Each structure stands twice: as C-alpha cells, then as structure tokens.
Amino acid sequence: MNSLKLPAWLRGFESGAGRALTAPLLIIMILSMMILPLPPFVLDIFFSFNIALSVIVLLTSLYTIKPLDFMVFPSVLLMSTMLRLSLNVASTRIVLTEGHTGPDAAGKVIEAFGHFLIGGNYAVGIVVFIILTIINFTVVTKGAGRIAEVGARFALDAMPGKQMAIDADLNAGLIVEQEARRRRTEVAQEAEFYGAMDGASKYVRGDAVAGIMVTVINIVGGLLVGMVQHDLDFAQALKNYTLLAIGDGLVAQIPSLIISTAAGVVVSRVASDKDIGEQLITQLFAKPQVLSITAGIIGGMGLIPGMPHLAFILLASVLGGGAYVQIKRAKKADEEKPAEPVAAPVVENEEATWQDVLPIDTLGLEVGYRLIPLVDKAQGGELLKRIKGIRKKFAQDIGFLSPPVHIRDNLELKPSAYRISLKGVEIGAGESFSGQFLAINPGMVTGMLEGNPTIDPAFGLPAVWVDAGRRDLAQSMGYTVVDAGTVVATHLNHLITSNAAELLGRNETQQLLDYIAKDAPKLVEDVIPKLIPLASLQKILQNLLSEGVHIRDMRSIIESLSEHAGRTQDVNELTALVRIALGRAIVQQLFPGTNELSVMSLDVNLERLLMQALQTGGADGVGFEPGLADTMLHQTEIAMRHQEQLGLTPVLLVPGPLRLLLARFLKRSLPQLRVLSQAELPESKTIKVTGLVGGRS
Secondary structure, eight states: OOOOOOOOHHHHSSHHHHHHTTHHHHHHHHHHHHHHOOOHHHHHHHHHHHHHHHHHHHHHHOSSSSSGGGGTHHHHHHHHHHHHHHHHHHHHHHHHHHHGTTTTOHHHHHHIIIITTTTTTTHHHHHHHHHHHHIIIIIIIOOOOOHHHHHHHHHHHHHHHHHHHHHHHHHHTTTHHHHHHHHHHHHHHHHHHHHHHHHHHHHHHHHHHHHHHHHHHHHHHHHHHHISOOOHHHOHHHHHHHHHHHHHHHHHHHHHHHHHHHHHHHHHHOOSSOHHHIIIIIIIIIOOHHHHHHHHHHHHHHSSSOOOOOOOOHHHHHHHHHHHHHHHHHHHHHHOOOOOOOOOOOOOOOOOGGGGOOOOOEEEEEOOGGHHHHHHHGGGGGHHHHHHHHHHHHHHHHHHHHOOOOEEOOOSTTTEEEEEEEEEEEEEEEEETOEEEEEOOOOOOOOOOSSSEOOTTTTOEEEEEOOGGGHHHHHHTEEEEHHHHHHHHHHHHHHHHTTTHOOOOOOHHHHHHOOOOOOOOHHHHTTTTTTSOOHHHHHHHHHHHHOOOOOOOHHHHHHHHHHHTTTOOOOOHHHHHHHHHHHHHHHHHTTTTTTEEEEEEEOHHHHHHHHHHHHHHHHTTTTHHHHHHHHHHHHHHHHHHHHHHTTTOOOEEEEEEHHHHHHHHTTTOOOOEEEEEGGGSOOTTEEEEEEEEEOOO
8 A cells, every 4th residue: 555645845844954944934934924914814824823822832831741841832932922923013014004994804813802702892802901911911921930030040059969969879870871961961951941931931021011012002003094094983993993903912912821821830830740630630639528628618608698509509519529439439449458468377386497597698788667668679669779770880890799788677776777787797877768858068058958967878978858848949059969768879889889898708709700711711710720729819809999999800910910920929919919910990090081190109208217117017017116107197197188178189109018008007097098009100191299298398
C-alpha cells in the first residue's frame, strides 16, 4: 500500500530547515498586519486564530508537569502579545474607514462580540470591557508577574546550592556524569525560564494598557470620522463606532485574559509529577470528611427561608454523594487487604550447632525503625540504589570491588539512628531524619536557618535539619541541602574510601589477580607466587591504599614487582619502588591538569637531623627524639595551613629514604597531608616550593 505523499512545500516544513522558518515568517506576518490593509474576511481568520492560540496555550499549561516542559512559553507570550497588537492596528484601520457602513464593517467576529456577548448595547459593552481589563491588568497579570519575579530571584539564589548538591551526588557515586550534566543544564534553564517569564509578563501588562487606549481612540476617532467625513448624526456615529470599538476590544482582551491565566498557572504551580487537573481531584476532593461537612453547611443554608433552596440542596446532595462514594471505596480497599499472617507454632529449642556461629560481615549498616523505608526494596528504598552506585564508583576510582554492604534493622538504636561497622567494629554512626533535609553550611551562607542544629556526619561541617518547606530557602541562602538517604550514603562512601586498605582482604586480592590474569595471564603467572607470595602483594596494595593511592593500574604494579622482587622481599622497600612506577598517576591525582607542582619542602638542617634519626632508629622511627618530633609536627602544621589558605593541595616533598618515616609519623595528626618522595615526580613536571618546614620565619 502506497504511503500518502505530501506536497513539496509541506515536506520542506516537516524538515528542520522548514521549522526554523516558522518564527521569522510569523514575525513578518505580524509586522505586515500593522502596515498593510486587511479585508474583513482575513481579519476574521486572524481573530479566530488568536482565540484558538490562547486556548491551546492555556490547555498546554494545564497539562504540563514541570514549568520547563513549556520552556518556550515566554516567547509564545511575546508573540501572542504582538499578534494581538497588530490585530488591533489592522482592525482600527477598518473600523475608522468602513465603520459608517454598519456593525459588520470590521468582520463577523467583531460583530458577533459586539452583538451576541453584550446584546448590541454599547453601554453594557463598555462596562464589560472595563471589568475584563481590570481583572486582567490588576489581578491576573499583576499576580503572575509578581510570582515570576519572586520565582526568578529564588531560582537564581538557589543555583549555587543546587549545583553543590549535584556535585555531592556525583562525588558520592549516586549519579553518573551524564546525569549530573543534565541536572546542571536543567538548573540553569529553570533560572533562565523564570527570568524570561518575569520580563515577558511586562508585555502582557502593557498589552492591557494598550487595549484600553486603542478602544478609547477608536471611539473618539470614530465619532470624528463618522460625523465629519460621513455626515452621521451623533447618536448613529456613537452607536456604530462604539459597538465596533468595544467588540474589537473584547476580541483582544478575552484571548489576553486566557494567556495571562496560562502564565499564572505555569509560574504558580509547585513541582509535582501530576498535572493541574490530577492535583485538583486528588487533593481538593480526596477527603470525605471535608465533603461531608461542606455538604452539611450548604444544605443548612438551603433550608434558610428566602434562600434558593433548589440550588443549595442540589449542590449539598452532590457533595454528600461524593463523600459517600469515597467512604465506600475506602472500606472496600480495607476489606481487600491481605490478612495478617498467623503466628507459627512454638517449636522447642534445638541443640546448638555450628550453624549458630554467624560470620562477621565485612561491611555492615544497621538502621533504626524509622529509616527502614530507606532500605526496604518493597517500599522503594532509594538508599539501596545509592549503595550500589557507591560500590560501582569505588571500584572505578580505587581499583577493586569492595565487599557488599549487609543491611539490617536494629531496634536497640534510636528510631532515626544508623551505625556503620567494619568487620563487626563500629567505624561511624549518626542520625538521619526521614522526610527532612540536612542543610550543610559550607562556610559561605548568607543567614541562619531555624531547625535542629547538628554536625554533618561525613565531613564534620555545621548543619541544620529542616523541613521540606524550607528546602528552597536553605538553598537560596547558600546551604548544601541533601535528603536523609543522601546523608547516610555520603557518610558510608566517605568511610569506605577512608578504610579502603582494610577492605582489601585475601579474597579480594585473589579476585583482583584473577581479573587481571584474563588480559595478562603470563605476567601474573611469572610474578605470583613465583617471585612474591600473595600475602606480600596484599600488604603492598594495602600500603598504597592507606596513603590514598589507587590501585587501578595493576599492570604497572605487577611489572614493577617482577623487576625488583628478585632483589628484595622487603614489603616497605617494594612499596616504595611501586610508588615510583606509579609516580605519574600519584601526581595527577594530587595535581590534576597542571604541570607546575606547588609543594612544601624540608629545611636543609631539619633534613639532615631526620636523616640521622633514620640511620639511628630505622624506618619505624625508633630514636626519633620527642623534642624534634614536636617541632617537626608543629612546623609542618603551620606550613600546611599556609598551603590551604593559598588554595593549594598540602603536599610535602622529601628525599626518598625519609618518605615512609614522615608519612607514618604525620598521618595520625595530619591525615589530609600527602608525603611524596623526589623520585616519584615525573621529569616533565615543574616543582615550585611554596612553603618550607623547619626554616626560620
């Protein structure tokens, strides 16, 4: 069966090039209507199109879910306003030139509005026109413009907080880069949309003022033209031109009122996954108690003598019937609920067996009963999906798959508390209030929030638990706002990353080797266990992870071990040699996107003292004098704070023999400090010493 072939010009408009011509053609058409005279029939066509366009815009605004679903609305608002003004100009030309011939001089649409809507009475028409203009100008348009203005301000103020929340979700592995990019674009588009609506609403208010002025000009000008040029008496001229002017004004004002209503609907709606109609039905008429009480009040008013009994009693009956139907439906839903499970019969206690010895979970998450919905798959628990995302991002960033997180409820905890354990030992705990949001103060907020003050469990920043209604306010004040599930997920992600070395057990090391052996079987076979046992490899990898070095480049690690393991089996020495092989990756991790490395260094005298201490006590620091240790720690902390104030990563560059000694010594007091050896730096990088440890101030 042959498909229907469209004409060539219509097929052209189906293409992208044809659609691109739509807006320029519409602008040219609007400008042409202001300049060129139009016959009454063409004017009827354009007036009908204007009314249809306003109805389409209103219905589209009612059925949109989010304001950004109708992102072109500000442009449509401008186009429709210009279309109405051009129609006013075109109709004014015909009214003044042909108005003496009768009420149909400017077309059937204006005549219909002049006769059918106002009964041919120009006094009634003037009153109706003024009322419509007042409603449009002082109520609908002014209110929509104010909402758009406030929405634009809050959208712009909330942008930094929303961007930080997106970055937090991305860093926690809750979303991928594509989703983060989409959310950032949506945040920017939302701010631009409300800003454009704020400006476009001014056109609608100007249109209402122009409508009044055009109508007055048509009446006055028509009287002058009719009486002076066409010799009409005052009464006849007043009737003809006033009916035409009022009909013309109503034809323009009614679509303008519809468009203004659509603008108010778009900017006043609250974010939801339902359109306006569904929200009205499910929220306004969903409670039978409200309908029953309203029916009683309306029915009582209908019994008062002198009241319109039929109207009130009929409406009360409809409301009472709706309440009755909803009550019956609720009872039927309760009856169809599954019965409570019958308790199983009590079984006598059995003898203890080896099955009663439960293995300890490597990673565990215990939650109070109020947090159960976050981890219950049947209730759509978002935390389960986020934990999967955390493990996936951990594997991509660190280089091995962490053990699964075993989740269970614990009635001994507070209702909103949770506890994170590693090998049965608690490593973190906190409280997360479901239904509320944690507003974290990153240090740049513009005011204080009312709520329950607390400390962010992941990074120790001051924070406040706020209700959902204060979320936008908190974001506009510069807070980073996250929900209850994100609080737990971020804390879990931080602890997993911090304890990566302990998560790499013998089983995970063997699985990592098996995975590498699929691509390089000969390399793995020649090194493990011929040159180095699996336990030593595990210890080397744990040494790297404990200092924040990822192990994604296992090929380079194994190749380095194959080169040096035949000469030494010392784990610390092999770790230092592997770090040299991974030097580029370590430096890129600390200094991404730059060839100049801003680091701290040791004073020559302090370096000589530390070398003597190393020769005396070995790598473990035995013989490290307490006075020298205190001085070293104090001066390193001062230099590190200076680096952070400059916005630089705190990195201490030392000779190779001192790196392990200083890294172990400084890790407990200054965990954020990284210690690199000079041998680990690539030759292509430029070193810039911005701080000196041990130098004189």
